[in-house]
Amino acid sequence: MITAVRKPFDEIRDLVKGYDRLLILGCGTCVTVCMAGGEKEVGILASTLRLADQKDGRSREITEATIERQCDREFFDAVKEKMAAADAVLSMACGVGAQFCGEVFAGKAVLPALNTKFYGTTEGPGVWSARCSGCGTCVIADFGGICPVTRCSKSLLNGPCGGSSKGKCEVDPANIECGWQLIHDRMKLLGRLADLEAVQPLKDWSTGRDGGPGRIVKEDATL
Amino acid sequence: MSDTQPQGFKAGSNLEKVLAAGHFAVTAELGPPKSADAEAISVKAKFLKGAVDAANITDNQTAIVRVSSIAAGYLALQQGIEPVIQITCRDRNRIAIQSDVLGAYTLGLRNILCLSGDHQKFGNHPTAKNVYDMDSIQLIALLKKMRDEKKFACGDEIRSSKKAPLKEPRIFIGGAENPFGDPLEFRAARLGKKAAAGVDFIQTQCIYDMERFEEWMRQVRNRGLHERVKILAGVTPLKSLGMAKHMRDNVAGLSVPDYWIDRLAKAEDKAAEGIKMCVEQIERLRGIEGVAGVHLMAIEWEDRVPEIVKGAGLLPRPVV
Numbered sequence: 001m002i003t004a005v006r007k008p009f010d011e012i013r014d015l016v017k018g019y020d021r022l023l024i025l026g027c028g029t030c031v032t033v034c035m036a037g038g039e040k041e042v043g044i045l046a047s048t049l050r051l052a053d054q055k056d057g058r059s060r061e062i063t064e065a066t067i068e069r070q071c072d073r074e075f076f077d078a079v080k081e082k083m084a085a086a087d088a089v090l091s092m093a094c095g096v097g098a099q100f101c102g103e104v105f106a107g108k109a110v111l112p113a114l115n116t117k118f119y120g121t122t123e124g125p126g127v128w129s130a131r132c133s134g135c136g137t138c139v140i141a142d143f144g145g146i147c148p149v150t151r152c153s154k155s156l157l158n159g160p161c162g163g164s165s166k167g168k169c170e171v172d173p174a175n176i177e178c179g180w181q182l183i184h185d186r187m188k189l190l191g192r193l194a195d196l197e198a199v200q201p202l203k204d205w206s207t208g209r210d211g212g213p214g215r216i217v218k219e220d221a222t223l
Numbered sequence: 224m225s226d227t228q229p230q231g232f233k234a235g236s237n238l239e240k241v242l243a244a245g246h247f248a249v250t251a252e253l254g255p256p257k258s259a260d261a262e263a264i265s266v267k268a269k270f271l272k273g274a275v276d277a278a279n280i281t282d283n284q285t286a287i288v289r290v291s292s293i294a295a296g297y298l299a300l301q302q303g304i305e306p307v308i309q310i311t312c313r314d315r316n317r318i319a320i321q322s323d324v325l326g327a328y329t330l331g332l333r334n335i336l337c338l339s340g341d342h343q344k345f346g347n348h349p350t351a352k353n354v355y356d357m358d359s360i361q362l363i364a365l366l367k368k369m370r371d372e373k374k375f376a377c378g379d380e381i382r383s384s385k386k387a388p389l390k391e392p393r394i395f396i397g398g399a400e401n402p403f404g405d406p407l408e409f410r411a412a413r414l415g416k417k418a419a420a421g422v423d424f425i426q427t428q429c430i431y432d433m434e435r436f437e438e439w440m441r442q443v444r445n446r447g448l449h450e451r452v453k454i455l456a457g458v459t460p461l462k463s464l465g466m467a468k469h470m471r472d473n474v475a476g477l478s479v480p481d482y483w484i485d486r487l488a489k490a491e492d493k494a495a496e497g498i499k500m501c502v503e504q505i506e507r508l509r510g511i512e513g514v515a516g517v518h519l520m521a522i523e524w525e526d527r528v529p530e531i532v533k534g535a536g537l538l539p540r541p542v543v
Binding site for chain 1: 312313317339340341342344353355356357358359360361364365376399401404405406408409412413415416419420428476
């Protein structure tokens, strides 16, 4: 899923200061799972903002809604009226959803309430971590199913740097596992350690972000 | 500046010739200044002159902005010090790196050490974007391709136009290895990858744990790597008890055994004891089969390098 965290409240408050009719719009997919921008988080943010407005002696109309996905046009129909009544939308979707919201309701101010982080997984209760960087050419088969581009802080393809210690990455030993220790251990488990001795050539980065904004056209699905 | 190299050598650098002749090589490190101070480079170069076969010019080490390694290396060369230009993969992509390799060669620089580079988190611009278009092993392979195949990474021949002659940068290719990093059992294999990629020499992370280093060398010899790659053992003299503890506690993948700490703690003159310990280490390293030289990383202590080299009985340096 795409993971995100909510922006600090003061930053959000600053973003919305010029708007008197605000729609806080949640997203029911990825950011609901990672507890950043689902219905519950919409409710919390709306209440916090109302309290802050009350304290400031400010009257502002705040409405709440959450749709299934903000990255697909069809789900926005459900909030057309609310959208029309608002002068700004505070989107609690990821960067994709927040941008698409602005495309669907062109001319309406759309403000992001979240900071989008990475493509990740739920590691445990309340913990999410990165697994993929969307490089466009998946290489995990060569590394026991673990992505060195994402899980090594330097995206090294040929083995660990000198900063791997006791399974941790020196960049943040408390929070980051050494991706190469993980790869090494997995390959050992698979009986494939010798495969790691092949020198990996330069990677073609043009299939990802470095090739410009991505676009996929699946001919048989187009109209 | 000659653009040809002596027959029979890959690059013809002094370091390559010293190693090829079977001498126990001595390299040191020259850290460029954190300001536009050309004089600081000359001063450090003067300390090292005559005491080393070549000096590594670090590339924004610990991710702190300094004079570029190529510019500092050129200044050092003018002072009579053969530089080993360090290039990290942190700050430049394949376009910039190949351009810099061409540039370094045109300035008469003949040795390049390929490194991943310290993560920017540890430097003075932790909010910077890193590059890592390639890793250190791919950089080694790239330098070899440029030198031996006379081609760029993309496959184009290294010539200015279709009719112009091939003019490839002939570089003596170096790498680094940390015998103490994890996963331990992969460390010798990683050196094997560097050998396969085409590295000519490697310098190790600074060694304090002699037993662990000897174990790593055993693994290296078992793979026959000491016969394919010249291995220079890294040493860093300990200036003080504080530095020893810092190395032990704060540097990832480095172990400083208690016997060194205890000796320093008991010594009256810590600096003198640190130098004495370093000399002893070099003597012991010379006795290990497959160790072709020593790399002295006297951090901001370049002026003491001649004393250490002399103490280890490695002066005068051979003229080859």
